[in-house]
Amino acid sequence: MTVGIFDGFSWIRCDGKGSFMNSPALKAFGDQRIAQGEKLLVVDLAGCTGMDSTFMGTLAGLATRLTALDGGGALQIAEPGDRNRRSLEDLGLDFLMEIDPPASLWRGKVDSIRAALQAPPAAGALGQVQRARHVLEAHQTLSGMNDKNAREFEGVVNMLGNDLASKEKAAGESAQS
Numbered sequence: 001m002t003v004g005i006f007d008g009f010s011w012i013r014c015d016g017k018g019s020f021m022n023s024p025a026l027k028a029f030g031d032q033r034i035a036q037g038e039k040l041l042v043v044d045l046a047g048c049t050g051m052d053s054t055f056m057g058t059l060a061g062l063a064t065r066l067t068a069l070d071g072g073g074a075l076q077i078a079e080p081g082d083r084n085r086r087s088l089e090d091l092g093l094d095f096l097m098e099i100d101p102p103a104s105l106w107r108g109k110v111d112s113i114r115a116a117l118q119a120p121p122a123a124g125a126l127g128q129v130q131r132a133r134h135v136l137e138a139h140q141t142l143s144g145m146n147d148k149n150a151r152e153f154e155g156v157v158n159m160l161g162n163d164l165a166s167k168e169k170a171a172g173e174s175a176q177s
Contacts, residue, residue, distance in 0.1 A: 001013065001014055001015070001022050001025050001026065001029075001119075001120060002015070002117035002118060002119060002120070003029050003117060003118065003119075003120045004113060004116050004117045004118065005033070005038075006106070006113060006116075007105075008040060008105045009038070009040040009041070009042050009076075009105055009106060010029075010030075010033040010038050010040070010041050010042070011041075011042045011044060011078075011106070011113055011117065012026060012029060012030065012041065012042070012043045012044065012120075013043075013044040013046075013047065013114065013117055014026070014043065014044065014045055014047065014048040014055075015047035015048070016047070016048070016049055017048070017049050017050050017051070017052070017055075018045070018048050018050070018051035018052065018055035018056075019051070019052045019054065019055055020052060020054035020055070020131075020134075020135050020138075022055070023054050023055045023057075023058040023134070023138065024126050024130075024131070024134055025120055026043075026055070026058050026059070026062075027058050027061070027062065027134065028120070029120045029121070030058075030062040030065075031062075031065075032121075034062070034065055034066065034069070034073070038073075039066065039069055039071065039072070039073035039074070040066075040073060040074055040075075040076065040105070041062060041066060041073075041074075041075050041076070042075075042076045042077075042078050042104075042106055043059060043075065043076070043077050043078065044078040044079060044110075044113075044114070045077060045078065045079060045080040045081065045084045046078065046079035046080075046081070048080070048081075048084055050083065050084070050087075051084055051087055051088075053091075053138070053139060053142060053153070053156075054134070054135050054138040054139070055138075056087065056088065056091060056093060056138075056142065057137070057138025057139055057140075057141045057142040058134075058138050058141075059075065059077075059088075059093065059097065060091075060093055060096055060097075060138075060141045060142060060145060061137065061138065061141045062075050063075035063093070063096045063097045064096065064141065067096070074097070074098055075096075075097040075098070076097065076098045076099075076101055076104060076106075077097055077098065077099045077100060078100065078106065078110065079100065079110075080099060080100065085099060085100075091142060091145065091149055092145050092146045092148070092149065093145070096145070127171075128167050128171070129164070129167045129168055129171050132160065132163055132164040132167050133164055135160055136157065136160040136161055136163075136164050139153050139156055139157050139160055140157055143157055
């Protein structure tokens with residue numbers, strides 16, 4: 001994953017698979033930029049070979065936070081390709097984010113933007129409990145999008161909730177010893 005801050009937007013490029021492994025970095029950079037007043041995040045999926053549900057739930061969470069900002073904000077998807085576009089549309093995320101918007105600040109500048117990208121600031125590695133919480137939150141976000149997702153992810157959310165509870169319990173027990 002590489003990132004950049006430009007005039008009027010921040011850019012996040014996913015190369016390879018968008019997954020539970022790199023979605024914490026996506027969330028950390030997105031949250032940091034939103035906290036600093038950014039209202040437009042662009043996620044470049046041209047080099048993304050596919051996305052798992054945790055990655056898509058993380059995108060949905062960022063999009064939700066942006067649209068709730070005073071004055072509004074947006075998450076835009078650049079060059080998703082057919083497969084990634086279908087994945088986003090299948091979960092109803094195309095109603096939450098702008099996919100390849102024809103009129104955008106970055107149109108015609110993609111090559112120079114990509115040339116300026118760098119590795120994101122190092123975020124601390126997530127422990128087992130934090131990673132489990134991140135995956136659960138991403139799936140809860142997807143579940144909250146619509147009834148279809150709620151049914152589709154109900155079992156996963158329950159399993160992830162139980163997994164998080166057991167990890168929290170184990171962490172609490174090891175902290176006491």
